[in-house]
Amino acid sequence: MAYQTGLSVRQAARTQSLTSPTAGLAPSHLQANLIVLPSRYASDFRLLCARNPVPCPLIAESSNPGSFSELTSHLISSKTGNRVPVAEDIDLRRDAPAYRVYQDGKLVSTEQPKDILNEWTDDHVGFLIGCSFSFEDALSRAGLTPRHMLQGRNVPMYRTTLPLLPAGVFTGATYVVSMRPYRVSEIERVREVTRPFVQTHGEPIAWGWDGAKMLGIKDITKPDWGEKSLALDGKSDFTEEDEEYVPVFFGCGVTPQNAVLMTALQGRVMGHAPGYMIVLDVRDADVFGVA
């Protein structure tokens, strides 16, 4: 099967032969969210990440304003304690299968461009944020394959009312979460498997119908991004199993894009299209204490 490495996914996105969500591609390779900001917001954004590391785990950034290929990694090797480069041969402007473009805190078009070559300027700083797709291979190996992978759908993502801790210009924003349904009996095991993945959102932040209520999610069948994977009665519309599922929520790296919208951030901002990630060369075992 194609797409066993991060580079193969990036090259396919770059040449626009890959135009679908990236869940399940290049198993065990880290996947990343992208946000590209005018340089004047860079220090406030780093602080936003430092104060909210679960939804916004910063794994790399442009080495200088304008750098789209030279990145400074914040990932530390679990073996050597040294920084691990996230990828060779990477281009932040072309390596996600789809992008979103914002002007003054508003989405410019619902059409998702396949690159941002014409948007990128010498003043833009790109940030890569960890993605929960990175632990889906570990979940699958533990017999806990996420529903949306079995369904062949994009993961469902939701806006919440959980406040993001403010940092500089970033005030008044809230968490975005991804959701994977599990049986109640599976939740502790899901927590254990995902716990080591500290820079790709780690263990769930809430679970169960109480968790949905606490996050202010009113209708689980209507995600704000991606596709639904659970009905209101806890039944999957995918199988005829009688088992009941409950929602399990993880931090989501779409949070920065949502913060750009909620703070009406001025200027030109770009991000990946939710679910259409940049896949890296780093593998989970390189940076997390996982088998």
Next chain:
Amino acid sequence: MAYQTGLSVRQAARTQSLTSPTAGLAPSHLQANLIVLPSRYASDFRLLCARNPVPCPLIAESSNPGSFSELTSHLISSKTGNRVPVAEDIDLRRDAPAYRVYQDGKLVSTEQPKDILNEWTDDHVGFLIGCSFSFEDALSRAGLTPRHMLQGRNVPMYRTTLPLLPAGVFTGATYVVSMRPYRVSEIERVREVTRPFVQTHGEPIAWGWDGAKMLGIKDITKPDWGEKSLALDGKSDFTEEDEEYVPVFFGCGVTPQNAVLMTALQGRVMGHAPGYMIVLDVRDADVFGVA
């Protein structure tokens, strides 16, 4: 005036000649919250801090289980990039002016012992968590002296409904916040002054009466710890000024003790008494980019 250094405060607490809250003592020196846990909870607690660094900024911990004087610092020098030892000649069992003791998630006594010599075992691990008293000197120098210092009171602290992100055994807990009243026109300046203090809670997490509501704080005149410093109508009961104040909320290092209560953590746990901190040798300018 006495107590110009961290060591002088620690020695006074150790000899039990100091028995009052520590706000305003040894200006510009970092002050720390203490939580002491059975060693089996240590890794989950480190993860709790990593996932919630604003209420739980971990600044040092016992070098080994049972160590009350040998500490491993997590503070990094703003000048050299190296670790900064938090204190020479420190004893976690005696250097706070007052302590609290918990058994199986319940406070053992409302009486606050002056040391925990008889409680400490070879299996206990002590953690020092940053304290917002550390930036009060910077606020004062900026003409923003906190009300509770002018009043000569302990800072008011509140339980909130804002969920702490779960980590291992620590589930279902919420933030504790400290509160300092300011005029609306002063809030941006307060945010700027406190922003660099990333390991002592940093800039506020919420402000204004809307902020109080968002945190689930129903009566600002009834703090859960410390003493009130603001009336419901925004008037101070300290001055005759006509100015109106609003509450400004910061992360608070009492959060771990509250988490011990809310998760009904089994075993013997100790902490400092809220407001009665361990004062360190490190000064704010050693670790933060402040004047």
